[in-house]
Amino acid sequence: MPNPTEMVKKVADELKEKANEAGMDKVDGFVDELEAIKEKAKAGAGDIMDKLKESLEQFKKKIADALNDPASIAGSGGAMAACASWYGGAVCAQLKNLSSEVEDLVSIMTSQATAVAGPMKEVGEVMGSAMSGLNKTVKGLSSLPKQVQDLADTVKGADDVAKVDTKPMDKACDVSGLDEPLGALAGLKDKMGPVISGIQEAAQKLASFITDAPDKIRNAFNVPQPLCFLQSVLMSNAPPLMKELMDKLELLKNIDLTPFVEKIGQMAKTLADINVDTVKAPVTKFGSEAKEKIASLEKAVQAAKLASNPAGALGGMGKMF
Numbered sequence: 001m002p003n004p005t006e007m008v009k010k011v012a013d014e015l016k017e018k019a020n021e022a023g024m025d026k027v028d029g030f031v032d033e034l035e036a037i038k039e040k041a042k043a044g045a046g047d048i049m050d051k052l053k054e055s056l057e058q059f060k061k062k063i064a065d066a067l068n069d070p071a072s073i074a075g076s077g078g079a080m081a082a083c084a085s086w087y088g089g090a091v092c093a094q095l096k097n098l099s100s101e102v103e104d105l106v107s108i109m110t111s112q113a114t115a116v117a118g119p120m121k122e123v124g125e126v127m128g129s130a131m132s133g134l135n136k137t138v139k140g141l142s143s144l145p146k147q148v149q150d151l152a153d154t155v156k157g158a159d160d161v162a163k164v165d166t167k168p169m170d171k172a173c174d175v176s177g178l179d180e181p182l183g184a185l186a187g188l189k190d191k192m193g194p195v196i197s198g199i200q201e202a203a204q205k206l207a208s209f210i211t212d213a214p215d216k217i218r219n220a221f222n223v224p225q226p227l228c229f230l231q232s233v234l235m236s237n238a239p240p241l242m243k244e245l246m247d248k249l250e251l252l253k254n255i256d257l258t259p260f261v262e263k264i265g266q267m268a269k270t271l272a273d274i275n276v277d278t279v280k281a282p283v284t285k286f287g288s289e290a291k292e293k294i295a296s297l298e299k300a301v302q303a304a305k306l307a308s309n310p311a312g313a314l315g316g317m318g319k320m321f
Helices: 004-022 024-043 048-068 081-142 144-154 158-162 167-172 176-186 193-220 228-235 240-253 258-272 276-308 310-319
Strands: none
Touching: 004 024, 004 144, 004 158, 004 276, 024 081, 024 258, 024 276, 048 081, 048 240, 081 144, 081 167, 081 176, 081 193, 081 258, 081 276, 144 167, 144 276, 158 276, 167 276, 176 276, 193 240, 193 258
């Protein structure tokens, strides 16, 4: 009768070899990548879009307050105090265009936040359910070589082998539950693609606004003819509103949409590139081969039971007839 301990070691080596041949390491990597995407989808846009909209709204409000009180723009005691209403009116004429740009940005960001939220929520929910089933099947199967190797490293004799329960291992070889989660994941291919161009365009418009706005703000506060000669005097003690708008602009600069845009792009690419055969073919192949090896392990267990307690094992066999 073969040595039960040696049989366990043999099964462990064969399982490892078959797992490598089937490509289970690539399957695990693919599943881990999907798991990361699932977590990103669940996180959604986070608070980045809310912060951005809040900053833009504050910027817009600061301009709106000035438009409602043009005379306050020059400040008190400055070079333009004597003709505050005239100067304030000239500045407001320029700020209206800037205010319109900000309103457009708010509208764009609100629209994109809504456009992204729906698909991300759906992707997160579908992937949450699908990955639960996929992990159960893939991770359970891919863990078999290590499980049996751990057994091979710890069993000292027939008594140890006789205590091994192969039923969970045999159950892990059942990959029939693979089709449903893979089908659900395949259905997500086109969910994020349509929102990519929109969020990228929004990010570009924001970047352009932040780049151009400083000059537009400064130009808005230029002293028009015939008092343009007072420009240098005015800028030596710039109007408070000008400083406040520049400060608001700095806050906008600190909100970087790039990581969020990149995250959306990576999600869309991963989902679009999903190939169910990347998982199904290796898992199905290894599942079938692993089942045979676990059956061999069960024979080793039965042999160990016979070796450690011949009478009991034979008695048990007698009950089967």
